[in-house]
Amino acid sequence: MYYDCIIIGGGASGLMLAATLDMKGRKGLLLEKTTRLGTKLLMSGGGRCNITHGGSIKEFVNVYGEAGPRLRKCLYRHSNTDLTSWLEAKGIPLTNEHDRIFPASMKASDILGVFLDSARSNGWEIRTEAEVYDFKRNDDGSLTVMASPADSLRTSRAVIATGGITYPETGSDGSMHDILRAAGTAITPLRSALAPVYVEDYPYEELSGVSIENVTVTAFSSDAAATCKGKAARMTGDLLFTHRGFSGPVILNISRYAEAGQLIRISYNKSLDDLPKRLRKCLEERSKGPSGDIRTTRLAALLDSDDFTVSGIDEHGMVTAGGISLDDIDTASMKIRSLSDPDGSYAVYAIGEAIDADGITGGYNLQMCWSTANAAADNIRVSLI
Numbered sequence: 001m002y003y004d005c006i007i008i009g010g011g012a013s014g015l016m017l018a019a020t021l022d023m024k025g026r027k028g029l030l031l032e033k034t035t036r037l038g039t040k041l042l043m044s045g046g047g048r049c050n051i052t053h054g055g056s057i058k059e060f061v062n063v064y065g066e067a068g069p070r071l072r073k074c075l076y077r078h079s080n081t082d083l084t085s086w087l088e089a090k091g092i093p094l095t096n097e098h099d100r101i102f103p104a105s106m107k108a109s110d111i112l113g114v115f116l117d118s119a120r121s122n123g124w125e126i127r128t129e130a131e132v133y134d135f136k137r138n139d140d141g142s143l144t145v146m147a148s149p150a151d152s153l154r155t156s157r158a159v160i161a162t163g164g165i166t167y168p169e170t171g172s173d174g175s176m177h178d179i180l181r182a183a184g185t186a187i188t189p190l191r192s193a194l195a196p197v198y199v200e201d202y203p204y205e206e207l208s209g210v211s212i213e214n215v216t217v218t219a220f221s222s223d224a225a226a227t228c229k230g231k232a233a234r235m236t237g238d239l240l241f242t243h244r245g246f247s248g249p250v251i252l253n254i255s256r257y258a259e260a261g262q263l264i265r266i267s268y269n270k271s272l273d274d275l276p277k278r279l280r281k282c283l284e285e286r287s288k289g290p291s292g293d294i295r296t297t298r299l300a301a302l303l304d305s306d307d308f309t310v311s312g313i314d315e316h317g318m319v320t321a322g323g324i325s326l327d328d329i330d331t332a333s334m335k336i337r338s339l340s341d342p343d344g345s346y347a348v349y350a351i352g353e354a355i356d357a358d359g360i361t362g363g364y365n366l367q368m369c370w371s372t373a374n375a376a377a378d379n380i381r382v383s384l385i
């Protein structure tokens with residue numbers, strides 16, 4: 001069976017593409033390997049779905065690390081205001097909480113509902129329990145997408161929207177990256193990000209649940225950890241102590257830069273008296289000399305530079321760092337260059353979390369799904385004329 005376009009993955013990005021690309025009079029197919037569509041979208045924002053960030057799109061370019069400038073055009077062309085206008089036109093009122101945009105109902109299911117309704121009215125056939133396990137190029141330039149249960153589907157346009165590796169129970173397990181790697185596509189190693197960070201000899205187990213505002217955390221690059229000179233990233237925000245390690249927005253955001261064996265430095269940006277009592281006691285305890293007296297220089301050093309060696313990043317990150325390398329993607333069209341015909345007779349696109357781009361918390365990751373999905377949709381639309 002021939003399809004004009006096949007989307008692989010029924011998460012946020014695959015559904016956004018189907019919701020904005022009209023396939024009426026054409027044959028469009030979306031394949032989702034699990035029984036449910038948009039599982040991670042439903043989990044987003046604690047079920048409330050922080051769909052994007054308010055403010056100027058200019059700021060977005062700085063929140064995706066090295067990927068930001070490379071996605072600039074795509075973000076500007078399909079911006080946060082385009083996303084909010086599209087949702088409002090579809091009858092979803094939105095609300096802004098400290099520049100985080102949510103559906104006014106605070107229900108991620110409302111957002112999923114709009115994507116599904118729009119995808120269906122755009123003429124997409126949607127199949128669940130259909131896992132793509134390989135694809136190959138045919139002599140005539142078309143692609144054969146192999147999906148289980150046994151099915152061989154031909155197309156000239158395939159879209160990889162298979163997400164990353166975190167929360168594999170949602171279906172996003174990185175298996176498509178293995179298939180792409182075997183096909184010769186460049187894949188940046190995948191790892192959990194926007195996740196709690198664990199450190200060696202963590203001394204704050206008893207502080208679990210305590211949070212502090214306005215803390216600066218520096219992650220040093222591994223080759224500079226011994227000298228504390230080369231920093232990979234420095235961020236300021238709220239820090240949360242858990243019974244196993246550090247969490248809270250500042251830690252989640254810096255986790256993409258932290259690696260096992262590397263040093264992270266916590267600077268509390270407060271005097272001892274301004275810290276929560278339990279932390280104060282802990283720091284004083286750690287500053288004591290052999291005779292039990294508090295060493296004031298050690299205490300002052302801890303306040304400014306509470307240093308730890310990272311032992312690991314929690315596997316349940318909200319996003320995946322790494323993915324299909326942007327070196328192999330034309331970010332105007334989201335085509336994977338190594339798998340697409342330069343003359344345009346066939347193309348494989350990559351969108352959303354499957355690509356090597358991830359942002360900080362605040363709605364930026366779903367915005368990236370929207371911007372990349374629409375960039376691919378623009379290109380496919382033109383190719384269908």
Ligand SMILES: Cc1cc2nc3c(=O)[nH]c(=O)nc-3n(C[C@H](O)[C@H](O)[C@H](O)COP(=O)(O)OP(=O)(O)OC[C@H]3O[C@@H](n4cnc5c(N)ncnc54)[C@H](O)[C@@H]3O)c2cc1C
Nearest residue numbers: 009011012013033044045050132163171172352353363366
């Ligand atoms: C707890 C949590 C909270 C979050 N909150 C927010 C938030 O508030 N705001 C925000 O911006 N971001 C948030 N995120 C991140 C955001 O949800 C994701 O970045 C986004 O959902 C990724 O969408 P995606 O479509 O690219 O990938 P996914 O949602 O992972 O979808 C990929 C889909 O592809 C399917 N698939 C995989 N392989 C195959 C295959 N071989 N064949 C067929 N189908 C396949 C999977 O089953 C899955 O359904 C959150 C993430 C988590 C985990």
